[in-house]
Amino acid sequence: MLTTELKKGDFVILKNGWRAQLLENSSNTSLPLCQVWGDYTEAGSVFSHDMLATIEPVDQSGARAGPRVRDHFKPKGSHEDNRIWRVKERIEH
Numbered sequence: 779m780l781t782t783e784l785k786k787g788d789f790v791i792l793k794n795g796w797r798a799q800l801l802e803n804s805s806n807t808s809l810p811l812c813q814v815w816g817d818y819t820e821a822g823s824v825f826s827h828d829m830l831a832t833i834e835p836v837d838q839s840g841a842r843a844g845p846r847v848r849d850h851f852k853p854k855g856s857h858e859d860n861r862i863w864r865v866k867e868r869i870e871h
Contacts (some may be wrong), residue, residue: 779867781826784810790829790869797833797863798824832866 781803784790788800796816803810809823 779832780870781810781829784829784832784869789833789835789863791831791833791863791865792824793828793830798829826869827871829869831868833863834866835861836864 784800784803786800790798796814798812798814801811801813812824813821
């Protein structure tokens, strides 16, 4: 997946392990506007080369498919929710 194919509302994992949700993605810039859950929850531009993959929450009742994000990245900050995330697709740069 290319960064220009990301849509509003997509969740991504960043290089530092933080999660972000796209608020706006303009195909003519490499700085999409995101809400980032890190040490603090804040909104701002994120460099596209800092995005590793799109992620989605796993349904707790169903069987798990694909690698879980929690297995690979330790979330930082106090935003810890009990959802388990899985990698949907790697982002190409």
